[in-house]
Amino acid sequence: MSTDIPDIVIGRLPIYLRALNQLARQGQEITSSRELGQLLGISSAQIRKDLSHFGGFGKQGTGYHVEILRKKLEQILNVDTEWSIVVVGAGHIGHALAHYGGFVNRGFRVVAVFDNDLDKIGKKIDGFKIQPMEDIDDFIDKHHIKLAMVAVPAEYAQDVANKLIEHGVRGILNYAPITINVPDGIYVQYIDPVAELQHMTFYLSS
Amino acid sequence: MSTDIPDIVIGRLPIYLRALNQLARQGQEITSSRELGQLLGISSAQIRKDLSHFGGFGKQGTGYHVEILRKKLEQILNVDTEWSIVVVGAGHIGHALAHYGGFVNRGFRVVAVFDNDLDKIGKKIDGFKIQPMEDIDDFIDKHHIKLAMVAVPAEYAQDVANKLIEHGVRGILNYAPITINVPDGIYVQYIDPVAELQHMTFYLSS
Numbered sequence: 001m002s003t004d005i006p007d008i009v010i011g012r013l014p015i016y017l018r019a020l021n022q023l024a025r026q027g028q029e030i031t032s033s034r035e036l037g038q039l040l041g042i043s044s045a046q047i048r049k050d051l052s053h054f055g056g057f058g059k060q061g062t063g064y065h066v067e068i069l070r071k072k073l074e075q076i077l078n079v080d081t082e083w084s085i086v087v088v089g090a091g092h093i094g095h096a097l098a099h100y101g102g103f104v105n106r107g108f109r110v111v112a113v114f115d116n117d118l119d120k121i122g123k124k125i126d127g128f129k130i131q132p133m134e135d136i137d138d139f140i141d142k143h144h145i146k147l148a149m150v151a152v153p154a155e156y157a158q159d160v161a162n163k164l165i166e167h168g169v170r171g172i173l174n175y176a177p178i179t180i181n182v183p184d185g186i187y188v189q190y191i192d193p194v195a196e197l198q199h200m201t202f203y204l205s206s
Numbered sequence: 207m208s209t210d211i212p213d214i215v216i217g218r219l220p221i222y223l224r225a226l227n228q229l230a231r232q233g234q235e236i237t238s239s240r241e242l243g244q245l246l247g248i249s250s251a252q253i254r255k256d257l258s259h260f261g262g263f264g265k266q267g268t269g270y271h272v273e274i275l276r277k278k279l280e281q282i283l284n285v286d287t288e289w290s291i292v293v294v295g296a297g298h299i300g301h302a303l304a305h306y307g308g309f310v311n312r313g314f315r316v317v318a319v320f321d322n323d324l325d326k327i328g329k330k331i332d333g334f335k336i337q338p339m340e341d342i343d344d345f346i347d348k349h350h351i352k353l354a355m356v357a358v359p360a361e362y363a364q365d366v367a368n369k370l371i372e373h374g375v376r377g378i379l380n381y382a383p384i385t386i387n388v389p390d391g392i393y394v395q396y397i398d399p400v401a402e403l404q405h406m407t408f409y410l411s412s
Contacts, residue, residue, distance in 0.1 A: 008214070010408050014401035019385050039385050078407040085403070092302035097399070099298040102383040106400045107407065146410055147403060171406035173399055177308045179225050179245050187409055189402035193303070193379055194312045195220035196395035197291070197353060200377035201284040201313065202216050203393055204352060 005053045012050055013073055015040060020070040021106075032063040079107025084143060088160050089151035090115035090123075090130045093175050097149055098125040108147070112139055140167040151175040161188070211259045218256055219279055221246060226276040227312075238269040285313025290349060294366050295357035296321035296329075296336045299381050303355055304331040314353070318345055346373040357381040367394070 019039050023031055033044035033051075040047075051057050054076055057069050074080045085108050087097045098113050113125055116133040123130050131139070139145065148169050152160050157176035164172060171187045174180055182188050225245050229237055239250035239257075246253075257263050260282055263275050280286045291314050293303045304319050319331055322339040329336050337345070345351065354375050358366050363382035370378060377393045380386055388394050 011405050013408065014398070014404035015385075015396075017404065018383060018398065018401060022384055039387065076408065077404045078410060079404055083403070083407060092305040096298040096302040100399070102398075102400055106383075106404070108400060108403055147406070149399065170410050171403070173402050173406075177224060177312075178228055179221075181245070187406040189405055190221075191397060191399060191402065192220070192224065192308075193306070193355065193397060194308055194314060195224060196379050196397065197289070197314055197377070198220035198223065198283045198285055198312070199217050199395055200353070200379075200393040201289060202219070202282065204284060204376055 009050045009053060012042070013077055015042075016047065016050070017070065017073040017077065020066055020073065023066050024070055029066055030063045031066050031069075036064075074107070077107070081107075083108050083147050084111040084145055085109065085147040085149060086111060086136070086139065086145050087113045087128075087149050087151065088115075088133075088136070088164070089153075089175075090117070090120045090125060091151060093151035095125055097151060098128050110149075111143065111145070114139075136163070137167050140164065140169060145169060147171045147173070149173045149175065154178040215256045215259060218248070219283055221248075222253065222256070223276065223279040223283065226272055226279065229272050230276055235272055236269045237272050237275075242270075280313070283313070287313075289314050289353050290317040290351055291315065291353040291355060292317060292342070292345065292351055293319045293334075293355050293357065294321075294339075294342070294370070295359075295381075296323070296326045296331060297357060299357035301331055303357060304334050316355075317349065317351070320345075342369070343373050346370065346375060351375060353377045353379070355379045355381065360384040 019036055033047040036047050037044035057064050057072060087094050087110055090113050094113060098110055103109060112131055113128045114131050114133050114136045115121060120130050121132045146169060148164050150157055150160050150172055154176045157174060157178050158180050161172055161180045161182060165182060165186055173189050173191060175191045177192055177194065180188055222242065225242055239253040242253050243250035263270050263278065293300050293316055296319050300319060304316055309315060318337055319334045320337050320339050320342045321327060326336050327338045352375060354370050356363055356366055356378055360382045363380060363384050364386050367378055367386045367388060371388060371392055379395050379397060381397050383398055383400060386394055
């Protein structure tokens with residue numbers, strides 16, 4: 001989807017969707033930008049402005065239908081169908097990702113785990129047999145994989161990313177604490193607990 | 207630190223620090239906003255503007271001293287000394303956090319792991335004996351813990367957060383895929399791989 005909507009707005013949509021899922025689980029049918037704002041620590045004006053990029057979802061005073069807005073956000077984020085995703089790196093993080101229950105019903109399914117460690121290849125993580133890295137090219141080609149989670153040591157992350165991209169992966173969730181370079185049209189997001197912690201310690205005096 | 211600097215700017219500082227660490231490890235002594243920008247996919251103007259909030263670090267045309275800027279960012283982010291941090295939840299994510307090597311030299315040290323599962327309590331993860339949840343209050347009090355990583359099932363995350371905050375924790379890194387409510391002056395950041403993946407799938411047609 002080509003868009004003039006600021007990326008920062010796009011980044012907030014999954015947060016709204018997460019909150020709506022939460023409200024839906026609690027059986028709530030109607031919400032408001034005010035309630036969402038309080039839940040998320042974002043101003044209600046910001047939420048209304050963000051959502052207005054995609055058309056009107058609620059009327060002044062009547063609020064949002066949780067289920068309608070939820071479905072609409074799933075469509076906007078292209079997660080109304082499920083994406084297959086591979087995990088590269090079968091260390092502790094790779095294990096946690098293979099076991100992670102949070103992907104269910106949120107648009108993603110781990111379909112394979114790869115590693116180059118002979119001690120790990122062939123072993124099972126939660127039903128996934130760890131596959132050798134030399135098989136990843138064929139796997140990505142065959143299954144048209146577009147997304148990967150990379151949980152390898154920092155020094156290998158760039159090489160792994162290059163290989164994935166070469167075979168058609170277009171989005172990488174990188175767990176290695178290193179910035180990786182990718183060509184235009186390829187997306188990288190980072191999971192870096194230290195960066196998040198440092199964001200908070202800025203506000204805390206030790 | 208009370209500040210008028212936008213939070214979005216603060217959130218980028220750890221990313222700059224991560225890139226500078228990367229350059230330092232490669233032995234590079236001088237960098238520029240242009241080089242950092244290329245590495246990070248952020249405009250050089252943005253980087254200069256962000257850093258200008260904290261005084262001048264580089265002169266036009268001479269670039270930044272990697273080590274000086276690195277140290278300065280560590281000071282700004284309050285990670286020039288090490289923070290002790292507890293892990294709550296000894297599941298797969300908790301295991302990965304207890305083992306995570308990425309905290310070293312970046313300002314944080316895991317000091318304890320807690321869980322309420324009798325099957326887990328007393329077992330060891332990478333040298334940490336898993337402690338029972340009923341001991342966490344005393345531990346936090348005694349060691350003046352200000353930061354916690356919460357990796358418990360979603361339905362327990364709010365209760366755990368309340369308990370931590372009551373005993374003085376001021377920053378929570380939440381791994382549960384749920385938004386938690388905290389009072390003013392308490393900080394929460396989220397690690398949610400699904401939100402990051404959804405941010406990317408917005409741009410990808412399936």
